[in-house]
Amino acid sequence: MTFGRFVARRIAVLVPTLLIVSLLIFALQQLLPGDAAVALAGEEQDAAVVAAIRAKYHLDKPWPAQYAMWIGNVLRGDFGQSLRNRIPVAELLAAKLPVTIELAVASMLIALAIGVPAGILSAARKGSPLDLTANFVALSGLSVPHFWLGIMLILLFAVRLGWLPASGFVPLSESVRLNLASILLPAIVLGTGVAGVMMRHTRSAMLETLGADYVRTARAKSVSERMVVLKHALRNALIPVITLGAIEFGRLLSGAVLTEQIFAIPGFGKLLVDGVFNRDYAVVQGVVLVSATLFVLLNLLADVLYFLANPRLRGH
Amino acid sequence: MKRLLRRPLAIVALAVVLGFIALALAAPYVAPFEPNATDFRAIRKPPSPVHRLGTDEVGRDVLSRLIWGARASLLAGVIPVAIALSLSIPLGLLSGYAGGWIDGLIMRVTDAMLAIPFLIVAIALAAFLGPSLTNAMIAIGIAALPIFLRLARGTVLAVKTEEYVEAARAVGGSHARIAVRHILPNMLPPIFIQVSITVAAAIIAEASLSFLGLGQQPPAPSWGSMLNAAQRYLSQAPWMALYPGLMIFVIVMALNVLGDGLRDVLDPRDS
Numbered sequence A: 001m002t003f004g005r006f007v008a009r010r011i012a013v014l015v016p017t018l019l020i021v022s023l024l025i026f027a028l029q030q031l032l033p034g035d036a037a038v039a040l041a042g043e044e045q046d047a048a049v050v051a052a053i054r055a056k057y058h059l060d061k062p063w064p065a066q067y068a069m070w071i072g073n074v075l076r077g078d079f080g081q082s083l084r085n086r087i088p089v090a091e092l093l094a095a096k097l098p099v100t101i102e103l104a105v106a107s108m109l110i111a112l113a114i115g116v117p118a119g120i121l122s123a124a125r126k127g128s129p130l131d132l133t134a135n136f137v138a139l140s141g142l143s144v145p146h147f148w149l150g151i152m153l154i155l156l157f158a159v160r161l162g163w164l165p166a167s168g169f170v171p172l173s174e175s176v177r178l179n180l181a182s183i184l185l186p187a188i189v190l191g192t193g194v195a196g197v198m199m200r201h202t203r204s205a206m207l208e209t210l211g212a213d214y215v216r217t218a219r220a221k222s223v224s225e226r227m228v229v230l231k232h233a234l235r236n237a238l239i240p241v242i243t244l245g246a247i248e249f250g251r252l253l254s255g256a257v258l259t260e261q262i263f264a265i266p267g268f269g270k271l272l273v274d275g276v277f278n279r280d281y282a283v284v285q286g287v288v289l290v291s292a293t294l295f296v297l298l299n300l301l302a303d304v305l306y307f308l309a310n311p312r313l314r315g316h
Numbered sequence B: 001m002k003r004l005l006r007r008p009l010a011i012v013a014l015a016v017v018l019g020f021i022a023l024a025l026a027a028p029y030v031a032p033f034e035p036n037a038t039d040f041r042a043i044r045k046p047p048s049p050v051h052r053l054g055t056d057e058v059g060r061d062v063l064s065r066l067i068w069g070a071r072a073s074l075l076a077g078v079i080p081v082a083i084a085l086s087l088s089i090p091l092g093l094l095s096g097y098a099g100g101w102i103d104g105l106i107m108r109v110t111d112a113m114l115a116i117p118f119l120i121v122a123i124a125l126a127a128f129l130g131p132s133l134t135n136a137m138i139a140i141g142i143a144a145l146p147i148f149l150r151l152a153r154g155t156v157l158a159v160k161t162e163e164y165v166e167a168a169r170a171v172g173g174s175h176a177r178i179a180v181r182h183i184l185p186n187m188l189p190p191i192f193i194q195v196s197i198t199v200a201a202a203i204i205a206e207a208s209l210s211f212l213g214l215g216q217q218p219p220a221p222s223w224g225s226m227l228n229a230a231q232r233y234l235s236q237a238p239w240m241a242l243y244p245g246l247m248i249f250v251i252v253m254a255l256n257v258l259g260d261g262l263r264d265v266l267d268p269r270d271s
Helices: A003-031 A036-041 A047-056 A063-075 A089-124 A129-143 A146-160 A176-210 A213-220 A225-255 A257-263 A268-277 A281-309 A311-315 B008-025 B062-098 B100-115 B118-129 B133-160 B163-170 B175-212 B223-231 B239-266
Strands: none
Touching: A003 A063, A003 A281, A003 B100, A003 B118, A036 A047, A036 A281, A089 A129, A089 A176, A089 A225, A089 A257, A089 A268, A089 A281, A129 A176, A129 B239, A146 A176, A146 A257, A146 B175, A146 B223, A146 B239, A176 A225, A176 A257, A213 A225, A225 A281, A257 A268, A257 B118, A257 B175, A268 A281, A268 B118, A281 B100, A281 B118, B008 B062, B008 B239, B062 B100, B062 B133, B062 B175, B062 B223, B062 B239, B100 B133, B118 B133, B118 B175, B133 B175, B163 B175, B175 B223, B175 B239, B223 B239
């Protein structure tokens, strides 16, 4: 299959998926108890406001018509207006996304720096105390509730030791040093969880390639063990790890909900939670839709990387 | 089961899970205090012989609330998974067995649900349904649905063309009979593994929703809502934050170890 056809085929699946995602998100609105217009108006129960919302969102029309109008606006970049801030949801999304991306990148760097080397070492010394310890630590990273880990880190580094700020966010444009200090703890919290996943996948991919025939051949040619592990086995083992990295990055973009909340990082997650509490449903729908779209696109990227990195797929 | 019993780590994990279940069931007998009994002479007191794990912001005993909170957490682990299973097994059977446009439709919706991260689905659903433990469990159950559905369908597709299924069809077995007698039993091993992992994920999800105020409502105890309250008194009463999180950590870890053990035993390809 040529690269062009491969991508075209993936995109052909992606479009209906996103369409159904948008339908599901739109359908959430139907779950609101009682009159949607009253619920959407939130605390403001003024009849004029309710009537205005009913007219604006065409809530008096049947739902397929409502959906068509909503998705039409969304495709033009109009996610509606935040009831709380009285500004377009699209503006809020554009303002918060860079913060979340920065946090996700920082977390990913931490995850890669810990997870991949730990996975390689674990596989190379399978069954050793080092392997068992690494496995245990990885499983802990997967099992610990991140928001609690965040609270504990705040307790230790901010409250007890006073080394780092407890919460709050300094934009990169203001001060690089303070910015890094403000995202360090949240990035550790998110990064350790992903590191656990990375370690386990790197380990099992390495074990698979280390047992492959071509690696046995390399060993038979008395290539040094170090070269066998780092050059022959690692190169192929990294293919699934790269794919996983892209998927985990997508998860980080949206999975930071509670971590952002705890550290008061003004990103996507905090926007979602604030939207939920203010009953600002247009914001909630906007965040979920953009998160899902990013997630789907990163999955596409993962597939593309997998295709490009795997010569066996390219040949056919 | 026998092979599982030969894995010491899995045994410990199983014992921990059973221990938590026993604790939740015996809550009225083992909790030293009423979980909601306030005591304004004992506000945010550190651990002492009377209140072994300290007291919270209105003088409630943290240990007693932890023990009672196990009920909410375990329920929130099991019920969403039961919801997800009861919907996904029939739908997965239907999808994999029927094929064609039914399969296409079900799988496109599954793909779409998988495109939205688990916790986001749960938060969004809980937000629109309204905050309560029941709604949180429904939200988590729906969020977990696509994982099981895809798993169930995958097994059907793998087994459908096996010779013994063909044979059953050749001797005139009805579709329903083949689905239940021959295909369903094959679905169970991968589903067992996934159940263990998803119960763990559901417990974290409930804690997360309760932490945000979208799950268990005060004053009823839940580990997540205890952490929510604890966050405000971090410097004065750190014990309020320490123990609920440890409980979640331990049970989730045990369930994940159990899941790994089950995978090693039931899925020969991975071991």
